[in-house]
Amino acid sequence: MKINTASFGEIEVDDKQQIYFPAGIIGFEPYKNYVLLDSEKEHFYILQSLDQVKNSFILINPYLVRSDYVLEILDADLAEIGCDDPQKLLVFSIVTLPNDITKISCNLLGPILINKKNLLGRQSISLGNWQTKHFFFEKMAQSNKV
Numbered sequence: 001m002k003i004n005t006a007s008f009g010e011i012e013v014d015d016k017q018q019i020y021f022p023a024g025i026i027g028f029e030p031y032k033n034y035v036l037l038d039s040e041k042e043h044f045y046i047l048q049s050l051d052q053v054k055n056s057f058i059l060i061n062p063y064l065v066r067s068d069y070v071l072e073i074l075d076a077d078l079a080e081i082g083c084d085d086p087q088k089l090l091v092f093s094i095v096t097l098p099n100d101i102t103k104i105s106c107n108l109l110g111p112i113l114i115n116k117k118n119l120l121g122r123q124s125i126s127l128g129n130w131q132t133k134h135f136f137f138e139k140m141a142q143s144n145k146v
Contacts, residue, residue, distance in 0.1 A: 003035060005048045006056045013037070019047070019114055021121040022080065026110060031055055034121070036090075036114070045092065047112065059092035062108055065134060071111060072127040081113060081120035090114040096133070105133040 004010050017035045024032050033050040036059075043064055049055035062069045071086055083089060091113060093106040108130035114121045 003048070003050060004053045005037070005046075006053055007046060007048075008037075011037075016119070018050070019119050019121040021123070023122060025057070025112070025123045028055055044095065047092075057112075058095040058097060059112060060095050060106055062091060062093040062106065062111060065093065065106055065136065066108065069108060069130075070128055073111070073113070073124040074127070077113065077122055077124040081115045081122045082118050083113075083115045088116055090116055093134075102137045103135060104137065105135045107132045108134045 001015065002010055002012055013035050017037065019034045019036055021032050021034060024030060028049070031049045031051040034047050035050060037046040037048055039046050039058065043060055045059040047057040047059055062071075071089075071091055073086075078084065078086065078089075091111050093108055093111055095104065095106045097104055109126050109132045110123050111126060112121060112123050
């Protein structure tokens with residue numbers, strides 16, 4: 001199938017890349033149809049809306065950002081996407097790219113969950129003590145990685 005994207009223009013995607021979000025994404029609830037795309041940058045992905053070309057999200061695996069990240073969500077959130085085992089999920093965090101690259105952050109409080117079996121997605125709210133803005137460079141500097 002061919003789709004229009006904000007980042008790449010018109011591209012061909014496989015049906016296996018289509019993800020349906022029954023409740024939408026927080027703040028973007030009317031838009032329910034997306035495709036998951038690889039990014040040109042390693043470790044990053046793009047969640048592109050099929051309903052509104054201007055809507056796309058940069059995603060990253062939260063476990064790459066924080067090795068101590070623990071997915072703590074309601075069982076009802078898993079049930080909504082037909083999943084009974086969190087190990088069967090793809091888990092992502094939405095990345096924010098401001099003009100000041102030292103302020104790049106990801107949302108660890110609102111993980112994006114995708115059931116690999118039925119390709120249903122949901123943005124959940126973590127029950128853990130995470131933040132909507134986890135600053136990459138700030139944490140790297142604290143651990144002497146910058």
